[in-house]
Structure formats: structure tokens, C-alpha cells
Amino acid sequence: MHAIESIGPVLGIVAFVGLAILAFLLFQQAREIRRLREWAGRAPERATEAADAVQAAAEASRDEEGAEAGEGAPVLAGEPAGSGLRGAWNRFSWGVRDRYAAVDRRLPVDGRYILALLVVAVIAVGVVTSGFGLVGGGGGGDEKGSGGKAMPTVAVLNGTGVSGLAATVEQRVVKKAGYKPGRVENANTSVNATVVEYGGGLRDEAQTFAKAIKSQLGKTPVQPMTSDVKDSSGKAKLALVLGLDDAGFGGGG
Secondary structure: OHHHHHHHHHHHHHHHHHHHHHHHHHHHHHHHHHHHHHHHHOHHHHHHHHHHHHHHHHHHHHHHHHHHOOOOOOOOOOOOOOOHHHHHHHHHHHHHHHHHHHHHHHOOOOHHHHHHHHHHHHHHHHHHHHHOOOOOOOOOOOOEOOOOOEOOEEEEEEOOOOOOHHHHHHHHHHOOOOOEEEEEEEOOOOOOOOEEEEOOOOHHHHHHHHHHOHHHHOOOOEEEOOHHHHHHHOOOOEEEEEOHHHOOHHHOO
């Protein structure tokens, strides 16, 4: 049943990822077309830039002697000016911008689109793990309470000798409290007082369960699960062991 209920969310995530990939390919195609148009349109400019570069090289060679004699080096066009903290910040910002431009030219798509896809991927992972509950948080067929948290399975063991008491408590106490019943068995020995036993470090869950049944069974202590109770409880991590103090529950005893 859980697998059937998961089909819809899975298909939704697959469709979402498919649309993201399609958008990525469209952006990539648009970027390549734009690059091709820019390259074709800048042919005259490239020729002019080449001639300017040759002229600049010639002028630089003529100015070498003046620079070696102590003259100030010419400020390159576009180089950030300034001194102190402001100058350092300008040089840093220009360096970051130049590095980003160099990386951006090598990317198949605009870097902003890649960043957007990463954000979408993070959101999708959050939806999968939390919104639909497909990853984590599950746990061995446990039902979920109104808050969406998995409710531990509870075994009910009858340590009173009263016939049918465990089944009655299972229906009228455990299920009513919102927990999934596990095994309904007779305890190996007689028990004086009802107790909630826990395994797997579920002390907090055991205390929560004890509070949930307090109105019907009174204050119930909790303790780690003994080996006998563990064998009788099967896979359940919580066990409600009924004692003689509750032998009259539901008119029994």
C-alpha cells in the first residue's frame, strides 16, 4: 500500500526533473547561438583590435627606456586605481570579475542558469525527503500520527492470566491512542504492575506512549525491555506489559 501511495509523488518528481533538464538544454542552445552571432558580428572589431594591439606593442617598446629611468608606469586601461583599502578592494573586485568572466566563457550555459538549477535541485531534495516522506523518517510499517511523525508499533503482553485482556487493551487503549498494535501475547510470567518497556533507545517514545494511555490505565512506569519481553514482542520496539493492577480493565477479572 505504501508503494502504491508513493507512485504519484515519484512521478511528480520525475516530471519536475525532466522539465529542469529540458530548460537546461534550451538555455544551452540559446547561449551557443548568441555566442555564434557575437563572433560573426565582431569580425571587423577583431581586425581593428589586432591593429591596435600591434600599435600598442610598438609604443610599449618605445616607452621601456623611460620606465627603466624611473618614470611612472602607465596605468592600463580598465585597471582599478586607488591606494590603501579602497585600492585593494577595487583590485580584488576586478580580479573576481575577471575570473568569473573567464570561467563563464568556458561553461556550456550561463553560470546564472547553473546556479538556478542547483537551487531547484536543493528544493527538489527537500520536497522528496520531507514533503512526500519518500526518504528517511519511515520505519518498518509504523503508522503516522497527526503531526506526520511515525508512531512506534506497540506489542501488548498479558501478564495477568485474565483471558482476552490483551486483545481488549489493544482495541480500546493502544489503537485509540493512535498507535499501531503489534503482537498480542501472554507474558511468560505473572506481572504485578503494568509497565511500558522500550527497546532501541526509544525511552522518549515510551514516555510519550505512557502519557497517552494514562487516562485509561493510570500512571504507567517505563523501563528498558527485558529479553523475555523482547522475544515475545517480535519487531515491536515498545511493549505494554499488563499487570495484575489492571486485571479488571474493561470488566475483566
